[in-house]
Amino acid sequence: MYDRAGTLPASRTDFVLESIKEAILHGKLKPGQALVESELAATLNVSKTPVREALKTLAGSGLVVMSPYRGATVRVVDAEMAASVYDVRLLLEPEALRRAVQRRADFSEARAALDDTGDLARRSLANRRFHRALYAGCGNPLMVEVLDGLRDRTALITVAGWGLCPTWEAEDAEHRAILVVAEEGFADEAADLLRRHVQTFADRVAEELPDVVR
The missing domain is CATH 1.20.120.530 (GntR ligand-binding domain-like)
Structure with missing residues (x-):
């Protein structure tokens, strides 16, 4: 599991965090799109734990919205x-x-x-x-x-x-x-x-x- 520079990321969570952030900022994950932990984990070939931690971090930076009813979604820019x-x-x-x-x-x-x-x-x-x-x-x-x-x-x-x-x-x-x-x-x-x-x-x-x- 290497980044685009060919080096091993500092941790699985860092790798997942940067991968999801890049997908959001590059428009691969659309505003309002649901971020399903199991799907992201499968795509990135990791367990759900680093995905969960990454989504919490992205919620703190404002790119993701966490809801007890809808789960995690990409923030809609308004x-x-x-x-x-x-x-x-x-x-x-x-x-x-x-x-x-x-x-x-x-x-x-x-x-x-x-x-x-x-x-x-x-x-x-x-x-x-x-x-x-x-x-x-x-x-x-x-x-x-x-x-x-x-x-x-x-x-x-x-x-x-x-x-x-x-x-x-x-x-x-x-x-x-x-x-x-x-x-x-x-x-x-x-x-x-x-x-x-x-x-x-x-x-x-x-x-x-x-x-x-x-």
Whole structure:
């Protein structure tokens, strides 16, 4: 049981966790789809125990919903969920970037992510890498931890938004503009551009997504 890099995962639970997460974020497991422990265990060639533990972890990160009546299901992305996630991002992420620029952080990972294109799944991963590279050097580990905690939910929302109406080209242009200003050392300007970038996507997603709670 090896991962795609050909190395043995740290544990069966880690392997199962990453496999299910990847399937959700790549759209192989659809929003609202039931996650049956026995079926997942058979697919991944493991017992039900690591599947159960993985589903609990994914529920904690917001990708899975646990119900005493329906069991585990893939979270349905709705306007309320998106608003909550983007509310926190808009409060923290631009400020984290401003601080990273002031600290003259290294943005080479962000630049590398810009050139990583491909299908929906690959673009989603590149988008995650880019945004994390912007705030990772802010100098506040707790701020980084909070933003890292939103990454899975953000990715789920982003994939849903692109599925409704792809805006890759516009977002790529915005990413490049943000990075140029950040690398030139203009902290406030970089923060403002990032805030507008995040807000624009949040507004579009709020209009497109169903306003339901599941």
